[in-house]
Amino acid sequence: MPAPFRIGYGYDVHRLQQGLPLFLGGVLIPSSPHGAIGHSDADVLLHAVCDALLGALALGDIGTHFPDTDLSYKGIDSKILLQKTYELVAHSNYKISNIDCTVLLESPKIMKYADEMRHLISNILNLNMANISIKASTSESMGFVGRQEGVAAHAIALLYRNE
Ligand code: MG
Numbered sequence: 066m067p068a069p070f071r072i073g074y075g076y077d078v079h080r081l082q083q084g085l086p087l088f089l090g091g092v093l094i095p096s097s098p099h100g101a102i103g104h105s106d107a108d109v110l111l112h113a114v115c116d117a118l119l120g121a122l123a124l125g126d127i128g129t130h131f132p133d134t135d136l137s138y139k140g141i142d143s144k145i146l147l148q149k150t151y152e153l154v155a156h157s158n159y160k161i162s163n164i165d166c167t168v169l170l171e172s173p174k175i176m177k178y179a180d181e182m183r184h185l186i187s188n189i190l191n192l193n194m195a196n197i198s199i200k201a202s203t204s205e206s207m208g209f210v211g212r213q214e215g216v217a218a219h220a221i222a223l224l225y226r227n228e
Contacts, residue, residue: 067158067226068226069225069226070162070223070224070225070226071121071122071159071223071224072121072221072222072223072224073116073117073118073119073120073121073122073221073222073224074116074117074120074219074220074221075112075113075114075115075116075117075118075119075120075127075218075219075220075221075222076113076116076217076218076219076220077109077110077112077113077116077127077217077218078109078209078215078216078217078218079101079102079103079107079109079215079216080101080102080214080215081099081100081101081102081213081214081215081216082099082100082101082102083098083099084098084099084100085099085100085101085102086100086106087099087100087101087216088100088101088106088107088108088111088143089108089109089110089168089170089175089178089182089216089218090108090110090111090166090168090178090179090181090182090183090185090186090199091108091111091142091143091144091147091182091185091186091189092178092181092182092185094173094175094178096173097173098172098173099213101215101216103133104133104138104139104140105131105133105138105139105140105141105142105143105146106140106141106142106143107143108143109168109216109217109218110166110168110182110199110218110220111143111144111146111147111186112127112143112146112218113166113218113219113220114147114150114164114166114186114220114222115127115143115146115147115150116220117164117220117221117222118150118151118153118154118161118222118224119150119153120222121159121222121223121224122153122154122157122159122224124153127146127150130146130149130150130153131146131149144185144189147186147189147190148189151189151190151191154190154224155191157224158226158227159224159225159226159227160224160225160227161190161192161196161222161223161224162196162222162223162224162225163192163196163197163198163222163223164186164190164192164196164197164198164220164221164222164223165198165200165220165221166197166198166199166200166218166219166220166221167200167201167202167218167219167220168199168200168201168202168216168217168218169201169202169203169204169210169216169217169218169219170201170203170210170216170217171203171204171206171210171211171212171213172203172213174201175201176201179199179200179201180194182199183197183198183199
């Protein structure tokens with residue numbers, strides 16, 4: 066008998082560089098002095114959500130499914146990666162209950178974009194916005210986030226068996 070619930074956890078980090086666009090939760094954060102470096106658009110939040118969903122189903126990780134050695138993923142919009150990940154969930158025996166995320170970024174402040182991110186993720190995952198939580202924190206000037214060298218995101222997802 067498959068488990069009634071499955072939980073998954075995702076974590077991602079990308080280096081920041083001046084002058085690059087910053088994508089978080091599928092949203093381009095305007096007026097950010099720096100953006101994240103990556104093979105795709107380097108959206109740490111969407112990558113963490115993908116890994117949480119894949120983790121819940123024990124399907125490996127985002128690197129397994131979308132390797133950075135594959136040129137077809139170069140510069141790709143991470144919303145497409147989340148869509149592809151959702152297709153794996155949709156073909157499983159589970160549905161998403163809720164997702165909770167925390168983004169770690171020293172600046173700029175991003176909470177005013179959280180609802181737009183939730184709305185975008187909600188559309189891709191076919192999940193009510195009320196079941197998608199996005200939180201943000203700085204790192205109190207400590208560590209790589211505090212020094213503005215990088216941006217990180219954590220996500221957890223709870224899935225329930227589709228009866
Ligand atoms: Mg990543």
